[in-house]
Amino acid sequence: MNLPNSYSPSLSHTLLEQLSIAVLLLDEDLCVLYANLAAEQLFETSRAHLLNRSITLFFWEDDDCLDALHNALLDQRPYTRREVHLHFPSNAQVVTIDYTATPFSDVKQKGKQLLVELLPQDRVLHLSRQDSLFTANQVTQALVQGMAHEVKNPLGGIRGAAQLLARQLPDPELKEYTDVIINEADRLSHLVDRMLGSHQCMNFERINIHQVLERVCLILQAEVGDAITLVRDYDPSLPELTADLDSLIQVVLNIVRNATQALLENPSYRPATITLRSRVLRQFTLGKKRHRLVCLVEVEDNGPGIDNKLIKALFYPMVTGRTQGTGLGLPIAQAIVQQHKGLIKCDSSVGCTVFRILIPFDSYLKNH
Structure with missing residues (x-):
């Protein structure tokens, strides 16, 4: 990308500091050469504490994440990964992030460098789970309500028929069977009432x-x-x-x-x-x-x-x-x-x- 004539290193530094995405610049050993303000906030530590420290100290979820960073450097190809967990031993905190690693060339610096953008996803995932809970409950409630009404209507008929049959049976001992029918119909009716109960007037x-x-x-x-x-x-x-x-x-x-x-x-x-x-x-x-x-x-x-x-x-x-x-x-x-x-x-x-x-x-x- 060709930058405009007005571009300067100080301008690029100012722009990086204004980003809400955490940005790290790493050397070939994955040590931090630069961290913007958002990176300080993400890692909850000062820039001075981050500089010259290896990114491996921040306890990534698994070795595959670090291997991907090394491969991005070696192959000089960008790499992106979703929903990676960063572990912070100081406060036992776990942060979910998306990150993109892009090889970076600077003619003034010797060796390969890697620009890593880290985007926290905990809030996005939290809201997504909330939406899923809202949607799932609305759909299942509609399904349950429809099914409950369909079940409740014939239950009344079954119970009434069992009562009429009990009166016509010549042998009183046979009433045990009609009692079973009535009791089970009542049990199912109670279960259906519970399914319908959440929409009572409040x-x-x-x-x-x-x-x-x-x-x-x-x-x-x-x-x-x-x-x-x-x-x-x-x-x-x-x-x-x-x-x-x-x-x-x-x-x-x-x-x-x-x-x-x-x-x-x-x-x-x-x-x-x-x-x-x-x-x-x-x-x-x-x-x-x-x-x-x-x-x-x-x-x-x-x-x-x-x-x-x-x-x-x-x-x-x-x-x-x-x-x-x-x-x-x-x-x-x-x-x-x-x-x-x-x-x-x-x-x-x-x-x-x-x-x-x-x-x-x-x-x-x-x-x-």
């Missing part, structure tokens, strides 16, 4: 989120006693939330009960602990909208965790990791929170599973 009012959490704590202590240790980690400065109290109790109680069952079924995780945490997030984006204040409720347990294969489909109907589970609780909870313009997310590993309920404080006032 009573929005001003509440304190800690009313929800304390009610859940009271119910759980009545159910399991001292078998589970409850830890309250509240932010008392949270403003009131415009929400449906009973629905949010249902949401939090469902998540807490799932955590309780996981802990009680795995006695090796002791002491069994569930932490209820409340916080406020400022200038937080949910879906495509940025909110000034968002209420964050976390339900954390120290149980066995959720299988990686299951966690991506956790909010789909009929998906459950328990033999006695129906797979309806979390999809219904997600639908309730979405009616509050919010979202439920989950992160899980062995010894730490966290469900995060996010609801904007202004969700009702601006949308109803």
Whole structure:
């Protein structure tokens, strides 16, 4: 590329400093010759600390990433890689980036050099996952609602026919069979009601989120006693939330009960602990909208965790990791929170599973 006559090294330096993309210039040994301001922010260290240090010290995800940088230098061809994880041992932080390595020639410098552009992707991936959760829940809810209505209609007919048949049977002992039909029809009807329950009319009012959490704590202590240790980690400065109290109790109680069952079924995780945490997030984006204040409720347990294969489909109907589970609780909870313009997310590993309920404080006032 031919640069204009007005181009100068000082201008190029100024332009690099204004970029939001982190830029590193590396020598043949992959040591840093230059780092712009965005690179300082990405690596959370000063330029002086970066200069003359090998890029290998920043603990890339795997050796293939470093081999690609070496090959880009040797072959003098650019190389791009998506969603690479950078590990920072100083604070145990992991950052997801896209990077492009381009061979760079400078007639004033001897040896080969490499220009590396690093673009953080954590925020983009975060928003993409949120969109996926919103879309998946809306699609599955529509499917479930249609299926539930189709199932519920014939169930009433089956139950009514079984009752009429019971009255006509000459042998009372045969009523055992009609009782089975009636009981199973009632069970399926109850299951369908649960599938339809997330679209019930809500009573929005001003509440304190800690009313929800304390009610859940009271119910759980009545159910399991001292078998589970409850830890309250509240932010008392949270403003009131415009929400449906009973629905949010249902949401939090469902998540807490799932955590309780996981802990009680795995006695090796002791002491069994569930932490209820409340916080406020400022200038937080949910879906495509940025909110000034968002209420964050976390339900954390120290149980066995959720299988990686299951966690991506956790909010789909009929998906459950328990033999006695129906797979309806979390999809219904997600639908309730979405009616509050919010979202439920989950992160899980062995010894730490966290469900995060996010609801904007202004969700009702601006949308109803």
